[in-house]
Amino acid sequence: MGSDGAVKVGLIGFGTIGTGVVKLLQRNAQVIAQRLGFPLRLVRIADVDTARDRRVDLSGIRFDADAWGLIRDPEVEIVIELVGGYDVAKRFVLESIGAGKHVVTANKALLALHGAEVFAAASQRGVDVAFEASVGGGIPILRSIREGLAANRIERLYGILNGTTNYMLSEMEETGEPFEVVLKRAQELGYAEADPSVDVDGVDAAHKLALLTAMAFGAEITFKEIPTEGIRGLEPVDFETAREFGYRVKLLGIAKSHRVEGGEEERLEVRVHPTMIPATSLLASVDGAMNAVAVHGDAVGPTFYYGAGAGEMPTASAVVADLMEIAREIRHGRAGRVAPLSTMPDHLERKPLLARGQLVGRVFLRFTAVDEPGVLSHITGALAENGIGIESLVQKGRGHSRESVPILVLTHRAPEAAVVDAIESIDRLPDVTAPTLLVRIEEDL
């Protein structure tokens, strides 16, 4: 503690978000102190790159490459881990906990895989691990679920959890351009990485959904258990047809609790995939790189949270909020006020996940077939054989004979297992020239 009662903080990882944290702690030092009753003081930074000029004032801050020294530094009370990734970050976090330091991290990948180990270590050592910045950037969504909705059984949640793909989907819809063109633009704008797969294949969204699911349902779950599809398969015609049907296409993380009637057994339905949602829903109006989460509680009903899901200052906003929360705990002489995943660790439990085949719902199907008489009856016949009712059918771009055209179908509610069977037999038809695309529909957002 400084003579002014300051809580002292060390930062490992001085990239974009780390720079935002330094800026925010300096710029808003006064309001932060007025809210806490004492200052937060950044005393030490560690990063392998000590040469680059981050254009921030580092006076009074020790800056070197010695992360291990920072962790062992007796002056540092809270360690901010902004290195990212699994390996080194995990060692930094566990070593910090072992040294009795509280930890603030934005590392969703680490927590979505090794969360149980990290939280157990923290609980045993009596320190806090806070991670608001790991889901939804600056949106206080974890706090809202863990504390604001703490009296509720959460029934279901839907999240636009990845800004890169939401930007790309918004662009594909607006411009009619294909995936590759929009990806290139996203990369030029810095929204997408050179290797975009963590974003466009839904992995980042699955990381975040694992944390939300644990917190909302008291479930032990890692992101690897979550069925995940990305956005690579979508084409301009899908957006155009969705719009005609009154829907928009979003990459959603979805988690729902299913209770067996009359019983206590709870099953979870958890998945990440492109989803058609009503154009009039709040989630449908979330454009560009923004994030949002809709959470339905049994008492509160529908709630909705929106904000920037990434970026230097929005993410720093969440990191510093966590610092402030932990700093209060330090001054009150006690950590562990709130269980990190909302449910007390000994009540977290594995809950059976609903298998894909057990889902029932409406779906959008894009068949690609040669534009010949008879094709349509083969396709609709296969759907009928599997008990799948057609609500709407649109055939696009009829032109030259023997050319492949998209056939777009909106089904009535059907078991996903039946839909998959129908697709398998349809994709074997000689006139069907490309694998069929399946996009699930969610109405009840």
Added chain:
Amino acid sequence: MGSDGAVKVGLIGFGTIGTGVVKLLQRNAQVIAQRLGFPLRLVRIADVDTARDRRVDLSGIRFDADAWGLIRDPEVEIVIELVGGYDVAKRFVLESIGAGKHVVTANKALLALHGAEVFAAASQRGVDVAFEASVGGGIPILRSIREGLAANRIERLYGILNGTTNYMLSEMEETGEPFEVVLKRAQELGYAEADPSVDVDGVDAAHKLALLTAMAFGAEITFKEIPTEGIRGLEPVDFETAREFGYRVKLLGIAKSHRVEGGEEERLEVRVHPTMIPATSLLASVDGAMNAVAVHGDAVGPTFYYGAGAGEMPTASAVVADLMEIAREIRHGRAGRVAPLSTMPDHLERKPLLARGQLVGRVFLRFTAVDEPGVLSHITGALAENGIGIESLVQKGRGHSRESVPILVLTHRAPEAAVVDAIESIDRLPDVTAPTLLVRIEEDL
């Protein structure tokens, strides 16, 4: 403390919300205990009406009319005040604090007028006063501002804070029916009171805005200082014209911070009135009795929170969340973790409010005038004389001569003082037959 470590709670006021709290504590007792690590136990209820059957299980709960006895009961650790109003409720709250009890209340009116006194008493006695349910019903908006956005300077916020008026405005827009018809329906549905003035005149919204303003800007303010206009003056033609111009009409609570360039002086702009907002904004899509708040922070940028603003179970959701927060504090042996209004009490300060005349913005004006040649030139002339530019002008329902018709004008940005001067001189014109309606426009939600 019970042998199971339960925190014991007393409830004063067993109406709709109180009944919801009892139901929720019983229904979700298991998840609440799994999140806290110990149970919450309602041990005592007081209400003047002990005869009515609330259709809830009261076994193990002492229920009588003795509120004072409940407050003095040594078993009760937290008192829930759901009586409402100023006088008795204030005495219950202060007496509970004096008896060393923590307090949870949904009483926005009390806190918007006597908050300073209540919070000071609690701070002195070392107990917590929690009031999430007082603003935005079940939406965890106070927590989000106080903790989730704690690292930000809040720049501005906009709230749909009253479900009754939002329901009425949605209905007026959708059906084209006038105020009185829609009010009657709202009363039949139980959305509006027999005396609707607290809702329709904006008083309830001003109560809530006072609390949000205190919390967001660290400002000492009571609701009486907030310029407030209700929705009585609106007519169907206003909604119709707003729609044509790309806007919707909402009763908003608005609070903005203005910093004088180069100086530290902060002025606040705080007001409640019907507002035209872009039809594409998230706030515009909030229909029916729902509430929502958009909050812009300097680091996080725009954020948005949505949910049920009233009702038995949504409000109970917020009350029980507060109980859980305080119960944690009790078990950790210490209250006062977070300053009730976000800023530590000794840093709360009166901040100068921007006077009405200092506002600058676009406005919608509805003039009512005899449909005669020359009228339009008198009106536009008066606007021009006051330096007010016209962006659009629409004349509705031209028909029989000598009949009064509405003339609808959307202005360019103009000082409100000039607009008021123009209206004054226009309303004195012989052909102008009714007072002019002014609706402010907000674009930057």
